[in-house]
Amino acid sequence: MLSQVESHLRSDRFPHIWCPGCGNGIVLAALVRAIEELGYDPDKTVVVSGIGCSSRAAGYLDFNTLHTTHGRALAFATGIKLARPELEVFVLMGDGDATAIGGNHFIHAARRNIDLTAIIFNNSIYGMTGGQYSPLTPPGKRATTAPYGNIERSFDIAELAKGAGATYVARATTYHATMLEKLIVAGARNKGFSVIEAITACPVGYGRRNKMGNGLQMLLWQKEHAVTxxxxxxxxxxxxxxxxxxxxxxxxxxxxxxxxxxxxxERAQKTTGQ
Amino acid sequence: MEETLEFRLSGSGGQGLILAGVILAEAAIREGKNAVQAQSYGPEARGGASKAEVIISEGEIDYPKVVLPDVVLAMSQDAADKYAVRVKKGGLLIIDNTYVKNIPATSARVYALPISRLAREKVGKEMVANIVALGILAGLTGAVSRRTLEEAVLSRIPRGTESLNLKALELGFEMARTFTVKVPA
Amino acid sequence: MMSDVVEMARLMQGNEAVVEGALAAGVRFYAGYPITPSTEIAELMAERLPALGGKFIQMEDEIASMAAVIGASLAGVKALTATSGPGFSLKQENIGFAAMAEIPCVIVNVQRWGPSTGIPTAPAQGDVMQARWGTHGDHPVIVLCPASVREAYLLAIRAVNLSEKYRVPVILLMDEVIGHMRERVVLPRAKEVEVIERKKPSVEPKDYYPYRPGDDGVPPMASFGEGYRYHVTGLVHDEKGNPTTDPQVAESLLLRLHRKIYDHLDDVVSVEGYQLEDAEVTVVAYGAAARSAKRAVKEARAAGIKAGLLRPVTIWPFPEKEVAELAGRVRHIIVAEMNLGQLKGEVERAVRGRVGVSGVNRVNGELITFEEILSAIREVALDAQSG
Structure with missing residues (x-):
């Protein structure tokens, strides 16, 4: 299995930029195993990402990869998918990327039910810029921009996606990597807009400040707090x-x-006789 | 400059003045002339002031806006108040007296006609008052021929409204015939 | 519906001409957001594109429209969007992305009066500098500016062609007057229209360097889905497309992005001259203002004043050579524009004080009149007589 994963990686790009204990690599591996299981032709597979730690994942993958502007991955992906519906398009975003700056694109991609598979790496924080609070930082938690504790309520990504019209919504954690892989497979098979939220750990930008320990301890936290x-x-x-x-x-x-x-x-061509 | 005629069609939004301007320009082009149609309107689609300008010329039209019109059509009191004074000396001011009750002082020759009322009474739809006005305007000025104007109307109106619009045009020409004045060369 | 072969004289609106030109150039994707005075472009695209097997989408905002256009182009479909000033501002970050990632795309900006919401239905030419410098960072861009409905058609084609040829965003900078006016046009036959396709890689996928330029400075571009799997990013990237912060790579990338345009000024820059041979006073004007300027020049000539007109068709890169050349032979240059002197500064820069430059500016939301340009010409002529 490892060699199969490796074959879809641009291994010359390693070492990756992620910190020790970061969960992003686990999500990346789950995605690659899922694509392998789906049997997609790499030449026809597109991975689009936004801006942030998680969005760097696209650069490590040996598919057609597009690293876009902050928050806009779904809008770029919409252009690709509509122009060439035969391409399989995955969209990787962080929690801030998808639901703050990209919130509008997120709900409208869901409303259109366009056949994209969105994977949101939810680490509860803006990691790349050093730990500012995001729409997914739980109330009371600390961030560099919430030094006295976050007073904002957080989104429920799944409810948001469902309410906006997504036709497949799922969630797993990086502790439940096998489940994550299966959910990505099912999401990709759904003919419509699919959202898979992946709860992932950011020990450096979030865990440390909120006394959640190192990467391993944060994985155990995921195990303890997850219920099926x-x-x-x-x-x-x-x-x-x-x-x-x-x-x-x-x-x-x-x-x-x-x-x-x-x-x-078909309607337009019938009307105009083309 | 070669011979040029400038038209200003004014009234309220929803009276179809921009369409009338487009049709007039279209007819001129069908006669091998140059034409420019420009418009100005308020942000609201209905009810605000509306104005279409058409320039017809044998030569090149550089400046696309009307400077001093040869012909002004005013289909609302506001439009009459605003544009009646800005007509070329000896030019034509065509007034829809269905809505224009006070005709401002002007150096133009004034033709006050019940355009909207007759559209309603004789064609059955006030909506086609713009086409009636076009008939009057062409009939009075001879700027475009009746045949090309008919063609132009038919090319720019929704399917199914042909006979209604041709009837409106006929009414316009008939109203124009009651005045036997031609626009000066 | 008109067929692709259009040869008869017809009455056409400027915005409509943009659509017909874009379609003739092979545009098959449009993403946009409604905004006055450009909306007719979206409406007509919505009707025409699917009939040609193309795609139209009304996105949730201006930013998304620009993003979708870039995505479609990367997937191999020629793509265009249209907007006006406020929307153009919102699109800027992604226009910068297209410049950096070298994705061909065309942005039509039908200028209206600003700043802010301004007068949405009134014409202005206030986005001259935004078109050049709207997005952050140093970036190349090509901006074309039509002065007639027929030229809106021709420049829409040229915008698409230049964009494909140089892999650069091209802006078709219109104004409300040209966008909304209708006039008589005779369009070229479809077979007379030159259509340029982007250069494709001729090497095997394993040997493909997506950002290794050819002799012209432009790298061949593979579309997503064609077997060349590569990475596209707005980060500084090497020839493989991989991100790097290497100062040398960063510098050589930025210099190449500029060079690929500035090494081809003969191809990219065009101007139109009128009565320039013996002109003593020359008006520089573009877009709708050039229509007023042309009439002013005609009337000045009729009054015995040796006036001429230089009309930049490409306004960015600025036709510096063509304007500098004027300085050697005219007495005075009048720049007539519907802003407070955005292009006048460039004219002054080009002539380096060798000739007087003054402006005729109108910023009240109406078309600049030929009378005010004519009176500026007369003043210059009078000064010359008395001086």
Missing amino acids: VKQAEKMSPEELRDKIVIGELYKGEAPEYTAMYQQVI
Whole structure:
């Protein structure tokens, strides 16, 4: 399996830029294993990313890779997918990238149900710029820009995606790497907009400041706080308060955007007799 | 400069004046002349002041805006108040007296006609008052021929409204015939 | 619907001409956001593109529109977007991305009165500098400026061609007057239209360096999905496309981005002269203002004044050579523009004090008149007589 993962990496780009204990590599590996399992032709596979630590992942992958501007990965990806629907497009974003500066693109990609698979690396912080709070930093936690504790409520990415119209929504943590891989596979197979939230650790920018220990201890925190969808069904809201529900959270049916546009083409050509 | 005619069609948004300007310019082009149509409107799509300008010339038209019009059509009181004084001496001021009750002092020759009212009563739809006005304007000035104007109207209106619009044009020419004055060369 | 072969004289709007020109040049993707006075371009693209098997999408904002256009172009489809000043500002970061990653794309800016929301329906030429320097950092860009409906068609084609040839964002800088006016046009036959395609790699994928330039300074470009798997980033990158902070790589990349445009000024820059041979006073004007200037020059000539017009068609790179050349033979230059002197500064820079330069400026949301330009010409002529 390792060699299969390696074959999709631009290993000449290593060592990577991520800090010791960072979970981003685990998400990257899960994505590569998922693409391997999906059997996608690397030449027809596109990985688009935004700006931030996680978005550097695109550069390490031996596919058609596009590292865009902050927050805009989904908009670039929309252009690629609409222009060439035959390409398989994955979009890698961080939590701030996807839901703060890119929040508008996120809800509209979901609303269109365009066939993209979005993977959000949620480390609860802006890591690359050194630990400022993001829309996913839990209330009360500390960040360089919230030295007295964060007073903002955080988004629930899954609820946001579902409410905006995504047709596949799932969540896993880097501790549950195998589950993450399976969820990415299922998301990619969904003909529509799929969102997979990957809870990942940033020991340097977030964990240290919030006394969560090193990378390993943060992985164990993920293990302790994660409950599966099935377990969660039997728990009270009170019991679920500090838990992370993992697994397939939502599956829906809706027309896919590029398929709908194909119908527009047929209608237009019929009308104009072309 | 070669012989040039300048038209200003003014009124309220929704009266179809820009379409009328486009049709007039289209007709001129069909006659092998040069034409420019420019417009100005308020931000609201309906009800605000609206103005279409058309320049028809045998020669090249550099400056695309009307300087001093030979012909002004005013289909609202506001438009009449604003533009009646800015007509070339001896030019034509065509007034829709359905809406223009006070005709301002002007050095132009004034033709006050119940354009919107007759569109409503004789064609059945006030909406086509712009086409009636075009018929009057062409009938009075001879700027474009009736045949090319008909062609131009047909090329620019929605399908299914042909007979309504041709009837409106006919009414316009008929109203113009009651005045036998031609625009001076 | 008109076929691609258009030879009959027809009444056409400037914005419509942009669409027809873009389609003739092979544009098959449009992403945009509605904004006055450019919206007709989006509306007509929405109707025309799918009929040609192309794609139109109305994005959630201006930023996303620019991003989608770049994405589509990278996927191998010629792409264009249209906007006006406020939207143009929002697009700037991604225009910079396109300049850095060398992704061909065309941005139409139908200028309106600003700053801010200003007068959305009124013409102005206030974005001359934004078009050149709107995005951060040093970056190359080409800006073309049509003065008629027919030229809007021709320059839309040229914008697409230059963008593909040099892998650079090209801005078609219109104004409300040219965008909205309708006039008689006779368009060239489809087969007379020169269409340039981007240079493709001729090597095997393993030997492909996506940012290794050819002799012209422009690297061959593979589309995503064609078997050349490579990395595209807005970070400083080496010839492989991989990010680096190496000062030497950074400098040579930036210099190449400039060189690929500035080494080809003969191809990129064009101006139109009118009555320049014996002109003593010359008006420099572009876009709609050039229409007023031409009439002013005609009337000045009729009054016995030796006036001429130099109209930059390419305004960036600024036609420095062509303007400098004027300085040797005219008595005075009048720059007529609908801003407070954005291009006048460039004219002054080009003539280096060898000839007087003055401005005729109108910033009230109306087209600059030929009368005010004519009176400036008369003043100069009178000064010359008395001096």
